Amino acid sequence: MDEGKMDENEWRYHGEGNKSLVVAHAQTSEEIFQHLQNIVDFGKNVMKEFLGENYVHCGEVVQLPLDFVKQLCLKIQCERPESRCDKDLDTLSGYALCLPNLARLQTYQFAERRPILCVEIKPKCGFIPSSSDVTHELKHRVCRYCMHQHLKVATGKWKQISKYCPLDLYSGNKQRMYFALKSLLQEAQNNLKIFKNGELIYGCKDARSPMADWSELAHHLKPFFFPSNGLASGPHCTRAVIRELVRVITRVLLSGSDKGRAGALRSGPGLRGPPVCEASPFSRSLRCQGKNTPERSGLPKGCLLYKTLQVQMLDLLDIEGLYPLYRRVERYLEEFPEERKTLQIDGPYDEAFYQRLLDLSTEDDGTVAFALTKVQQYRVAMTAKDCSIMIALSPCLQDASSDQRPVVPSSRSRFAFSVSVLDLDLKPYESIPHQYKLDSKIVNYYLKTVHAKDATVMSTRFKESEDCTLVLHKV
Ligand SMILES: O=P(O)(O)O[C@@H]1[C@@H](OP(=O)(O)O)[C@H](OP(=O)(O)O)[C@H](O)[C@H](OP(=O)(O)O)[C@H]1OP(=O)(O)O
Numbered sequence: 102m103d104e105g106k107m108d109e110n111e112w113r114y115h116g117e118g119n120k121s122l123v124v125a126h127a128q129t130s131e132e133i134f135q136h137l138q139n140i141v142d143f144g145k146n147v148m149k150e151f152l153g154e155n156y157v158h159c160g161e162v163v164q165l166p167l168d169f170v171k172q173l174c175l176k177i178q179c180e181r182p183e184s185r186c187d188k189d190l191d192t193l194s195g196y197a198l199c200l201p202n203l204a205r206l207q208t209y210q211f212a213e214r215r216p217i218l219c220v221e222i223k224p225k226c227g228f229i230p231s232s233s234d235v236t237h238e239l240k241h242r243v244c245r246y247c248m249h250q251h252l253k254v255a256t257g258k259w260k261q262i263s264k265y266c267p268l269d270l271y272s273g274n275k276q277r278m279y280f281a282l283k284s285l286l287q288e289a290q291n292n293l294k295i296f297k298n299g300e301l302i303y304g305c306k307d308a309r310s311p312m313a314d315w316s317e318l319a320h321h322l323k324p325f326f327f328p329s330n331g332l333a334s335g336p337h338c339t340r341a342v343i344r345e346l347v348r349v350i351t352r353v354l355l356s357g358s359d360k361g362r363a364g365a366l367r368s369g370p371g372l373r374g375p376p377v378c379e380a381s382p383f384s385r386s387l388r389c390q391g392k393n394t395p396e397r398s399g400l401p402k403g404c405l406l407y408k409t410l411q412v413q414m415l416d417l418l419d420i421e422g423l424y425p426l427y428r429r430v431e432r433y434l435e436e437f438p439e440e441r442k443t444l445q446i447d448g449p450y451d452e453a454f455y456q457r458l459l460d461l462s463t464e465d466d467g468t469v470a471f472a473l474t475k476v477q478q479y480r481v482a483m484t485a486k487d488c489s490i491m492i493a494l495s496p497c498l499q500d501a502s503s504d505q506r507p508v509v510p511s512s513r514s515r516f517a518f519s520v521s522v523l524d525l526d527l528k529p530y531e532s533i534p535h536q537y538k539l540d541s542k543i544v545n546y547y548l549k550t551v552h553a554k555d556a557t558v559m560s561t562r563f564k565e566s567e568d569c570t571l572v573l574h575k576v
């Protein structure tokens with residue numbers, strides 16, 4: 102073991118079983134500071150560039166008194182979901198990342214006194230890979246989210262399959278977006294949370310305690326959407342309130358003129374996958390009605406969904422094409438471990454790092470440089486596939502002028518709003534082998550269960566139609 106880690110003060114008790122006592126090595130304060138500073142730099146130099154100034158809030162690294170951190174940890178321990186309690190909080194370094202509260206309006210510098218509604222959406226990957234390195238043809242037709250749902254339910258992460266498909270949300274087609282948002286409201290999983298004045302009123306605090314009562318949600322939302330009218334309660338009211346919420350969120354998601362350099366990433370049409378996922382119940386029902394697949398993405402270029410999708414599409418080769426390139430970088434690092442720094446695997450995430458991300462060529466010249474660029478692009482793409490969008494809404498007074506702030510109308514009220522992105526720390530280089538294994542697990546599970554079942558249904562249907570054809574044949 103590394104000599105530098107032989108200081109007992111850097112080790113602490115972690116847990117124990119029957120036979121083993123587990124102690125864990127704590128990172129040094131400098132390492133933690135550097136890790137946090139990297140998150141800030143990545144936000145500033147990369148994500149702000151791609152997604153635009155107004156959407157990204159990088160925060161800053163701050164130092165806190167250790168006593169305060171310890172007391173705070175004790176205070177909040179009982180509120181943490183059980184499933185997350187295996188992760189210890191860092192109470193040793195004193196460093197923390199200080200971010201604005203994104204559940205509040207970001208367009209207003211003073212704390213809002215008006216009530217605030219915040220909708221958090223984790224949209225996940227919004228495109229289907231078109232890479233020729235993909236080995237299962239199915240991956241060109243069904244999106245990863247929809248396939249992954251089946252594995253998640255089988256492993257007990259969630260109780261039931263969601264009807265949400267990211268491709269519907271990213272379609273820019275209002276009907277499909279309504280369907281996607283309604284599906285999220287039906288089965289929020291970790292893709293949707295709603296906060297009122299900072300308090301979670303809808304969505305999962307923990308996988309085991311989902312909050313999903315529409316009438317209760319409507320009760321919370323009614324004063325926002327129907328402020329001065331005595332709309333009766335009951336199912337009619339619930340539906341009306343939910344409809345308003347979905348409309349407002351769709352409008353906000355399609356809004357925006359914020360500048361960002363995601364345009365620099367626009368890939369050629371040959372590199373784009375199909376516009377719909379075959380597993381989406383929306384596209385299934387269209388097919389059943391014999392309708393054509395809907396139009397390709399109509400997202401306005403200034404909106405955050407469009408920009409996020411462009412960054413996600415930095416994953417040009419799919420994990421199957423990327424993995425051999427990762428192995429090439431690995432072999433190089435095994436031979437020249439000291440080069441890890443020069444290759445900027447763990448930062449710094451500076452302007453030079455950003456500039457290299459803009460090279461979208463897919464011609465492999467066999468070099469480590471090519472492999473490294475694809476690996477870094479993949480990590481950035483994965484980050485964009487796992488980030489969340491926070492939409493903060495605050496009702497405007499009827500007669501108030503909009504004082505330059507963006508405003509979204511609903512049928513009975515108007516909201517000042519802001520949109521921000523959350524969870525933008527670059528995915529680690531080390532997670533690539535895990536991604537590779539997980540991808541194959543997801544696809545194989547889907548092929549083994551759902552697809553096999555579908556094929557049986559199809560062949561039964563085929564037999565039925567054959568019977569039918571026989572009846573119609575002239576003898
Ligand atoms: O791989 P996925 O798609 O399951 O995404 C993981 C997320 O699961 P989800 O599918 O959203 O339920 C997962 O979400 P949960 O923590 O399960 O809510 C994490 O966001 C994970 O990121 P990290 O490893 O903590 O940095 C995510 O892992 P990454 O793949 O982004 O590294």
Ligand SMILES: Nc1ncnc2c1ncn2[C@@H]1O[C@H](COP(=O)(O)OP(=O)(O)OP(=O)(O)O)[C@@H](O)[C@H]1O
Nearest residue numbers: 200201202203204205221294487489523524525526
């Ligand atoms: N700046 C913020 N303002 C308001 N809420 C926040 C902020 N940062 C995080 N949150 C809340 O905390 C939750 C967890 O934060 P975050 O997603 O950054 O953690 P994570 O450990 O990276 O999660 P993941 O498991 O998705 O990778 C978010 O879903 C959001 O509800």
